[in-house]
Amino acid sequence: MAREPLRLSKSRFLAGLQCHKQLWWRVHEPDAPELVPDAGHRNILNQGNEVGRKAREYVPGGTLVDLPFHQFDNKVARTREVLQCDPAPPAIYEATFLADETYAAVDILERGPRGYGLVEVKATNSLKPEHLPDVAIQVHVLRRAGLPVERAEVMHLNRDCRYPDLGNLFVREDVSAPVEGVLLGVSDELAAQHRMLEGSLPDVPIGDHCSRPHDCPFIDRCWPKLPLHHVSSLYRIERKQVLEYEADGYATLYDLPSDLELSAIHARQVRAVTAGRMVVEPALTKALAAFPSPLAFLDFETVSLAIPRWNGCRPWQNVPVQFSCHVEERGRGLVHHEWLADGPGDRDPRPALAEALVAACAGARRIVAYYASFERECVRQLAAAVPRLAPELERIERRLVDLLPLIRNYVYHPDFGGSFSIKRTLPALVPGLSYADLKIREGETATLELMRLLFTGDELPPGARADLREALLRYCERDTWAMVRMLEQLRGLVAQQLELF
Template structure:
């Protein structure tokens, strides 16, 4: 047994050291002072994998044995003993056998908790499990360390690799996930990972005085370093001018040219230096610190007949599919929200659909949508409508009996994104044309750009949580209420956008400056 297992180096230490020696040193000092185990290696918890992760793994390795995750030094020593005992008892005849979370320690100061170990014909096969389509350099580093520790622990390692999601897998249902995970051999890459030298350098670093802050340290990549407060770095100098006026709003290449010409931000850029109407409109809005709407937008929208509908979809794509006939990461609609305005001045009527946990929601989604929207030929307004159109076409291909009606509905969609991009700009958009940015700019009081419920920040996270088995009824109801309310805010924002464009377009028509820099866009003019 190891005398001080928690002092051993693991793949999380290696990741920190490879990023920044100071980050590694500070973490090791904090861990020693607190006499607590290092935090677990970050996982893919921030990605919606789906509620069937355990079922998928068990389907691939039905005879799998799990070693409980160790938290204390005593736990680690027990887990190492359990690992060696399980490996000693494993037989080649046991089909689908794997050891999950195998714990090992080497005699040169490292430890590893290997995601998955299986038997091969000539030794042990080690895998890092990622519910993703590709691995990262940090994954390769971790596997290299695991292979080093396993070999130093006396194991004969036949191969090492990643287990990744195969996007060509189609889930047949009934928990049959065999084939979901594909193997990627990392053996050829391990020669570029001198793990033994790395461990020696890490141990020397841990014993040395506190390292200086290195130049170019990735303090915020891919996320903020947990040791930033200890480094007391000076705050980055504020960008000159208003961040909403940065030159990159007109594109990186043009921004570089403008910067070379001596411009710091858009406030000093002459409109005639910009090549198209969309960029001139954005710059004009920044310079006058007020939104600009070309008058041509209003007649486009006023020409739309009633009843008018305002539509938003929400979708999800699970790494591990939960509905038969679907693939990993397939974009699947689970909620639609729609406001209908029957006539000018009439209050909107809201309709919607939100899937439950009873099965594949696509047919119910399509049927309910056609029932609410498919009984006339009126316009259906959406933002970035290519998204909604593509979902309707996918549903039409999936359900032949509903196909003609779904395709007809797709043809009725009017894209407010295209109208806004060709005729409107608000400084608060800061160069972004996402629905979040536009909604926040035109209707900040509605809060349509935000979603927050139970610590979740997107509708897809909330829906994924709602599908988790065993969720308390009150939590489920809270999640569903938040999703429905979010849908209502989104459709209200679409209505607000159209009303604003129609009203302000009339005002702009009487006050719009003349001259080529302010010429209104025609409906066919590229934005």
């Protein structure tokens, strides 16, 4: 019996364009655990779908090919029916075609005077180079299926749009000309992918393509496990430099020659790793003077929505909806303040959050944050969103000091592993304290859980909702408690140094 031909789709073609080996695994192992989308990926997909639905409102009057995702052949047949309708609709949403054993579904297909316009909707704030092959494969399939395509566009989100005026939520960019260039190679690439899929797993060396344009899900299968303190663990080292060190025979930091020219941070990292202990620069003493009591320690958590919902917000803006603040208060010691939005999602949480923040920070001389540019941006946004509190919020912004450079410029512990993220520095500087005991342990999960609480929290049973709130509060609290304890440790290290001299 003849075997069914292996069919490609737009997403498979794009995976194959990145790497044939990746495509082979995607096709031959569709149930591979690496292909199960994680929560972050699911959020991107969900928000992308919402943007896709919203875009149809901006090209109204069309007919939707409304069938379940995997019914490709039925969708092709239904598209054919819609195209033959009299009168034909001005647009078809999710029109699906098959040619060259490849399916292509078009977000919006617009009927024009001499042919059709293809519109690919993207939930990004700009046009990206990887969008061109995405459109090109669709144009190729549609033309091979006999449809005259005269124009191709990418319709992406507009970073200049501000809620509540969503009239300019999208920007449409004509990509017909560059897509014609990409099209020249599509036919051969499709044939190559089909041929490759008939054979065994191809041999593809690892390289930059493993993370461009997207992180490959099979990195752990292909990339070798690196030894501890490999040269690639040097703080923010460029891949080119790693390759040069490896070519010179230096695999780990222990192998680097002592006369090698290094940046101050890399030199400190190498010193700490080769000595097997923390290195603290004497100049830390002076740098600590920028942290005078009474201090507040501040951390925000944010949500980010493709389609904005609150006044003045643009697509994908990080909007603060929670904070934790430990404050040194006269006569009371260290006091913890916290605030978390409660939904529903259409109620703007920023006025109440800003009020609580201003009250919490009132008595602090300096406000400590970790990677303070993030907190600074949040405070600026709050000042714009709540003008009546702008003067107080601007005072908060002026008092912000950053703990991260204090560590990065003066301290290195071998357990940092080349990273100064708080998740790495905390357990190294404060043994016994980390995020491991929490239900929510890192920022991306916190963001997703905040979105769940704010936008679908009403659907949760009260107990589950209370648990979720509690988990979020404890996560944010740990961020500011971590700063309190790390600053204590740094002061302790300086005191020890002074005793030694």
